[in-house]
Amino acid sequence: xxxxxxxxxxxxxxxxxxxxxxxxxxxxxxxxxxxxxxxxxxxxxxxxxxxxxxxxxxxxxxxxxxxxxxxxxxxxxxxxxxxxxxxxxxxxxxxxxxxxxxxxxxxxxxxxxxxxxxxxxxxxxxxxxxxxxxxxxxxxxxxxxxxxxxxxxxxxxxxxxxxxxxxxxxxxxxxxxxxxxxxxxxxxxxxxxxxxxxxxxxxxxxxxxxxxxxxxxxxxxxxxxxxxxxxxxxxxxxxxxxxxxxxxxxxxxxxxxxxxxxxxxxxxxxxxxxxxxxxxxxxxxxxxxxxxxxxxxxxxxxxxxxxxxxxxxxxxxxxxxxxxxxxxxxxxxxxxxxxxxxxxxxxxxxxxxxxxxxxxxxxxxxxxxxxxxxxxxxxxxxxxxxxxxxxxxxxxxxxxxxxxxxxxxxxxxxxxxxxxxxxxxxxxxxxxxxxxxxxxxxxxxxxxxxxxxx
Ligand code: GLN
Numbered sequence: 381x382x383x384x385x386x387x388x389x390x391x392x393x394x395x396x397x398x399x400x401x402x403x404x405x406x407x408x409x410x411x412x413x414x415x416x417x418x419x420x421x422x423x424x425x426x427x428x429x430x431x432x433x434x435x436x437x438x439x440x441x442x443x444x445x446x447x448x449x450x451x452x453x454x455x456x457x458x459x460x461x462x463x464x465x466x467x468x469x470x471x472x473x474x475x476x477x478x479x480x481x482x483x484x485x486x487x488x489x490x491x492x493x494x495x496x497x498x499x500x501x502x503x504x505x506x507x508x509x510x511x512x513x514x515x516x517x518x519x520x521x522x523x524x525x526x527x528x529x530x531x532x533x534x535x536x537x538x539x540x541x542x543x544x545x546x547x548x549x550x551x552x553x554x555x556x557x558x559x560x561x562x563x564x565x566x567x568x569x570x571x572x573x574x575x576x577x578x579x580x581x582x583x584x585x586x587x588x589x590x591x592x593x594x595x596x597x598x599x600x601x602x603x604x605x606x607x608x609x610x611x612x613x614x615x616x617x618x619x620x621x622x623x624x625x626x627x628x629x630x631x632x633x634x635x636x637x638x639x640x641x642x643x644x645x646x647x648x649x650x651x652x653x654x655x656x657x658x659x660x661x662x663x664x665x666x667x668x669x670x671x672x673x674x675x676x677x678x679x680x681x682x683x684x685x686x687x688x689x690x691x692x693x694x695x696x697x698x699x700x701x702x703x704x705x706x707x708x709x710x711x712x713x714x715x716x717x718x719x720x721x722x723x724x725x726x727x728x729x730x731x732x733x734x735x736x737x738x739x740x741x742x743x744x745x746x747x748x749x750x751x752x753x754x755x756x757x758x759x760x761x762x763x764x765x766x767x768x769x770x771x772x773x774x775x776x777x778x779x780x781x782x783x784x785x786x787x788x789x790x791x792x793x794x795x796x797x798x799x800x801x802x803x804x805x806x807x808x809x810x811x812x813x814x815x816x817x818x819x820x821x822x823x824x825x826x827x828x829x830x831x832x833x834x
Contacts, residue, residue, distance in 0.1 A: 383634050394494050397433050398441055398506030399473040404428035422468030424588055430520045433474035434481055435461045435572075436561040440471075443689075444563040445479045445489035446708025452689040455476045458561025459593045460530060460572045467588035472526050475516030479712045480680065481537055484784045487775050488714040495770055496545055501809035508768040508810070512543030517575045518545040526583050527725040528576035532562060534569045535668050536764075536788025539800035542575055543763035543813025548830060549575035551647035553598035553821050554795030556608040558593030567598075569668075569792050577803060579830040583607040586823065602821070611822050613832040616650035619761025620829070624786045625661035626787060629766060634806045635762045639646035641812040642803055642833060649832035654756050658748040661790055663741045668789040669782055670725050670738035676715075677722025683710065684769025688790045717778065746794040753819050758829050761787050763800040763813035772823050787815060801830040 411426030436442045436454040443449040461471075479488040486494040486509060490613055494508040496519055510519040514531035518541035521529055533551035542549030549574050557572035564570060574585030587607055593599040622643065627636075643653055685691040685706030688785035692705035711719070726735035752759065774780040791798040797820070800813040814833055818826040 387488070387705050390523060390525055392495070393497060393523055393525075394492050394517040394525070395476055395525060396473040397432070397443060397476050397491050397516070398443065400440055400471050403440075404470035404472045406698065407468060407592070408463070409534070411468055419749055424464065424582055425468035427469045427528065428472045428526055429464065429469045430475045430517055430526040431461055431471050432477055432517050432530045432532060434477060434532050434563045435530060436563070437461055437474065439472065439545040440474060442474065442563070443490070444481070445491055446475045446698060446710065446712065447490045447690060448528040448683045448706070448716065449563075449689040450490070454561070456561060459595065460562065460589050460648035463591065464530070464588050469588070475514075475520060475529055477516055478513035478537075479715050480563065480676070481513040481532055481534060482676070482714050482718055483512040484536070484540060484781050485509040485771070485774065486512040487771065488512075488712055493771055494519045495771065498545060498751060498768060499619055503808065507771045509544065509770065509771055511544035511764075513824040514541045514549075514575060518542060518547060519546050521545070521575055521577060527576060528581050529822040530589070531575045532570060532572050533792065534565050534571075534672060535792045536785045537576055538573045538664045539788050539798060539815060540764050540784065542800040543802075544811065545579055546811030547575060547834070548579050548582050548799065548801045549573060549831075550586060550798065550799040550826065551792070552586060552590060552823050552824065553600070553797045555598050556590045556823070558591070558596040560593055560598050563567075566672040567679060568675060569672060575613060579827055579834050580611060581610065582799070582830075583611055583827050589753060597736045605824060606828055607824055610828075611831055612828050615646055615829065615832050618651045618825070618829070619654050619756040620646045620651045621654055621656035621752050621759045623656050623658045623661065623752070623759055623761060625819035626761045628786060631765055635812065636766060638803045638812045638814065639760070639762050645833050646760060646829070650652050656752045656756055656759070658745075658752060658790065660741065660744045660748050661773040664745050664790040664793055665782065665786055667738040667741040667745070668785070668793060669721070671742060671793070672724050673718040674735055675722070677719045677726065680711075680715070680719055683707065685710075714778070744794045745790055749790075749794045749796060757819070758822075758825055759817045761817070763787060763815040764821055767806050767808065767810040767812055796820060799826045799828045799830050801833045
């Protein structure tokens with residue numbers, strides 16, 4: 381009875397879209413066989429992980445949490461998931477997410493929202509969002525359904541959900557993890573990365589997931605560093621920058637206090653604290669919400685009812701009618717909103733006013749970071765401007781939802797490695813995250829600072 385109650389509780393989180401226990405068991409059997417044969421264990425031998433349902437998995441339905449891809453079963457494996465299987469891991473199932481990774485609360489999924497295993501200690505039993513878009517990954521790890529999972533981060537989708545449920549997650553430098561076989565949202569921003577209980581597990585996962593892939597034109601042709609072996613919480617000689625523009629209006633006092641606590645932990649670990657300025661920070665969110673939808677509107681053109689998944693073919697329909705009917709029925713409201721914004725900002729009359737302007741702002745934001753690296757080695761900020769909010773709280777107001785990404789999008793626009801680690805609990809007993817941002821390719825520095833906080 382207790383077992384059935386636990387299973388029902390786990391299922392109520394709605395973290396998985398499909399379960400694949402046979403895949404995880406096969407990996408466990410392979411690990412046992414290798415051990416019996418006296419072989420050295422692989423880094424993730426037999427570890428049962430969760431796979432965000434944005435990664436194509438051969439023979440296993442891959443939906444991006446959209447109706448338009450329901451029933452789509454890839455005949456190929458994404459590079460990132462293949463690398464994890466090569467490292468010995470097995471898959472427990474495909475994890476729920478915001479539809480096409482568009483969202484910050486997991487409420488845009490066609491398969492229903494995920495809920496967080498956390499509850500406010502003062503607020504009755506109201507269900508909370510696990511954040512998004514990697515909400516299934518976050519909830520499953522926080523509820524101890526799996527020790528680690530993949531995530532993807534276009535504007536914060538690894539870091540913000542990690543912060544909301546009290547786990548760790550790292551978005552590496554753009555290009556570290558191959559995008560091949562990952563459903564595209566905004567190609568110049570999309571990066572895969574791990575989410576796990578702690579920094580060490582993130583390092584182990586990231587090592588397995590990273591590496592050059594000739595099938596992705598933006599993949600970095602660089603060796604994968606031994607991040608796990610290089611872990612050290614000693615911050616002696618490191619300068620930690622505190623960007624003053626992240627002290628935004630209306631930031632809750634508890635987030636401010638958490639940030640101060642993080643600064644103290646860095647000092648205790650031997651770091652020197654320096655105030656820095658990233659003057660274009662306030663333009664990051666508007667630039668992101670132009671660039672990301674623009675790229676999405678182009679990427680999502682492939683879902684036309686011909687090549688993938690669902691097709692709507694009304695009586696007497698011609699080809700155009702079929703496209704329109706398929707998209708009308710297949711895409712959710714938030715996806716349609718992004719496609720409309722994207723096609724608008726890319727249209728001939730508005731391109732210069734919006735898209736070109738946003739690209740210029742993106743360059744200015746990257747330059748802000750470059751200037752900061754002259755005076756500091758890493759940056760420390762809160763991950764999100766709030767703790768997890770209640771389901772439905774921001775759903776009717778897209779702008780309020782977008783504002784939750786204020787601290788995560790700048791590093792995405794600049795392609796920098798960034799991590800969220802748990803910093804403590806707020807007055808309601810909910811987890812809050814601290815974000816560490818590093819120079820390009822300095823995942824080691826980011827992980828080490830995360831370890832110092834942890
Ligand atoms: N919340 C952001 C958005 O909706 C980021 C999503 C992501 O990183 N995939 O675009």
